[in-house]
Every structure is written in structure tokens, then in C-alpha cells.
Amino acid sequence: MSTAKIALRGEPLSLRETLDCGQAFRWREESDGSFSGIVGGRAFNLSADGDAISVTSGDGLAVDETFWKNYFALDISYSDLHKAYRKDEVLSRCVDFAPGIRVLRQDFFEVLISFIISQNNNIPRIKAIIERLCDSFGDETGGDETGGAASAPRRAFPLPERLASLSPDDLAPLRAGYRAEFILRTSRAISENPDIVREITGAETPKAREILLRFHGVGPKVADCVLLFGLGRFEAFPVDVWIKRAMAQLFPGGLPPQACSTAGIAQQYIFNYARSLM
DNA sequence: ACCCAGGCGACGA
DNA sequence: TCGTCGCATGGG
Numbered sequence A: 001m002s003t004a005k006i007a008l009r010g011e012p013l014s015l016r017e018t019l020d021c022g023q024a025f026r027w028r029e030e031s032d033g034s035f036s037g038i039v040g041g042r043a044f045n046l047s048a049d050g051d052a053i054s055v056t057s058g059d060g061l062a063v064d065e066t067f068w069k070n071y072f073a074l075d076i077s078y079s080d081l082h083k084a085y086r087k088d089e090v091l092s093r094c095v096d097f098a099p100g101i102r103v104l105r106q107d108f109f110e111v112l113i114s115f116i117i118s119q120n121n122n123i124p125r126i127k128a129i130i131e132r133l134c135d136s137f138g139d140e141t142g143g144d145e146t147g148g149a150a151s152a153p154r155r156a157f158p159l160p161e162r163l164a165s166l167s168p169d170d171l172a173p174l175r176a177g178y179r180a181e182f183i184l185r186t187s188r189a190i191s192e193n194p195d196i197v198r199e200i201t202g203a204e205t206p207k208a209r210e211i212l213l214r215f216h217g218v219g220p221k222v223a224d225c226v227l228l229f230g231l232g233r234f235e236a237f238p239v240d241v242w243i244k245r246a247m248a249q250l251f252p253g254g255l256p257p258q259a260c261s262t263a264g265i266a267q268q269y270i271f272n273y274a275r276s277l278m
Numbered sequence B: 001a002c003c004c005a006g007g008c009g010a011c012g013a
Numbered sequence C: 001t002c003g004t005c006g007c008a009t010g011g012g
Helices: A017-019 A066-069 A076-087 A088-099 A108-118 A123-137 A159-164 A166-175 A179-192 A195-202 A206-212 A220-230 A239-251 A255-276
Strands: A002-007 A035-039 A042-048 A052-057
Touching: A002 A066, A017 A035, A017 A042, A017 A076, A076 A088, A076 A255, A108 A123, A108 A179, A108 A195, A108 A220, A123 A166, A159 A179, A166 A179, A179 A195, A195 A206, A206 A220, A220 A255, A239 A255
Parallel strands: none
Antiparallel strands: A002 A052, A035 A042, A042 A052
């Protein structure tokens, strides 16, 4: 077991608000308030520790501090973002509702498949389908699960090659419905052309979006979620049913201009706020 | 029984 | 290019 402390230096970050706000689906809150999850094929436990986050690996291997700073986007000053957002009264209310939300930098393929699953679906069911997907086809994580005492070790998110080798019958137990076909087709496309991932990550946002839209099961909303959560394009602004309602009601004149270059981050505050109300 | 969920692809005009 | 519509599944 290995632990590292990630200093926050006054940067806002709430584990609960960040890990359970609908951008990531595999973190679980433990009875002691810590969170356990699988990232990069390894099990970790996260706990708040004053002005720091304690990251403990379940496999005993070293915890890469640089990785976690990047995961939590600690290079972005949310203190500054909040200050700018709060100049707008409505956006200020959204931020105040859950000021500890940060937009994570997650794995591209995991985000891509997860948000294909998310379409026309609700969050508890999205989580359940993803967990079954990982249980069925993900690689084992090394060592003991850090969180649950007697719970079975959780598995990594499956690799594209693994999912590409499967048939619709294999996915039937996931109960993913018509999305199963999208999962297979997208996984095959990436498995057959791995270079496309570098092409996407290296492209300007409009070009990256255009490529993403070619995958079956990826439309404008899912593409924007992948850009935002899986590619660190914080200007991407996913519009789902909640945001559509919230924008009409809270921001009929559009997003405040100071939020436009980080529209996706503002979107998370608005999404969270809207979902709590309506 | 109906409606809805972090929508999308196919199809027709 | 733009609306409509069907879509698997499960919870309210």
C-alpha cells in the first residue's frame, strides 16, 4: 500500500461533488467518506485531508503525483474561475450550490464508451451498465481492493481490442439495449485504427469533434462530453435535456461571456444545480 | 398504463 | 439541411 498527498494550495475541490456529479461513473463512496475507484487499470482510494487529497494505491505501487494533479486539473485556477463566474448573479448561485466541483481529465476511451452508454439513459442505470461491462470484460486490478473490506476486487475499464472482439450476444447481459451495437462498432473502429486516437487528441477542437461524430452512437452531445471530460477541452459545452431546460430558464440570453472560454466547467455547475431543482 | 432518462441514426420531405 | 420517429431498458 502506498500513499501520496496531493496538495491543493487553497484550490477548491470536494471529492463528493466532483466524483459524483455525472462526469465520472466508477467512483464509489465508502462508509468513511473516502472514495474508491479504478483509474488507469489500478485501484485507488481517495480521501480528503485538510488542504490536500490523500491518494492510496491498492496495488502497493507508487502513486504518481503528477498524474493526479492532471486528473484533478490542478493546473487550472478554479479560484480565479469562480471569481469571474460570480460576477453573474445566476451563475454565482450555480457555483455556490456545489463549489467543490472540478472537471476531471479522464481516459479518452472510457469516457467515449461511457457517454455512448449515457444516451437516453439515467445516471444510476449508466453506472450499473458500466460496472457490468468492467466486471465482464475488464482486466483484473493488482492487489487488494483498497476500499471495501469484503467486496470483490473491481476490474479495469475494458480495452478497445477486448470489446472489439465481442459479439452482441456477449454484451446482452449488460442490458445496455440498443447501445450495445454502438459500443461494438466504436470499439472496432478504434481497434482497427488506433492512430485515430492520436489524430483526435492532436486536433483542434472543431476537427476533433468532427472526427468523434463519425463514430456510431456519437452525436453532438456525446461528442461534447468526450471533448470536455476525455480530452480536457474545457470550452466544450454538452447540451442535454437538463441543460436545455436550465439554459432556457436561467440564462435565456446565453451564457455570461466570462464563462465562454471555460463553458464546459460552467456547464457542470449549471447541470448540477438544475438537476437538484427540477 | 404512461412518462422519462447526460440522444442518436435512419428516413422522408 | 431539417423535423420526426423508433429505439432497449428500468424506475417512478
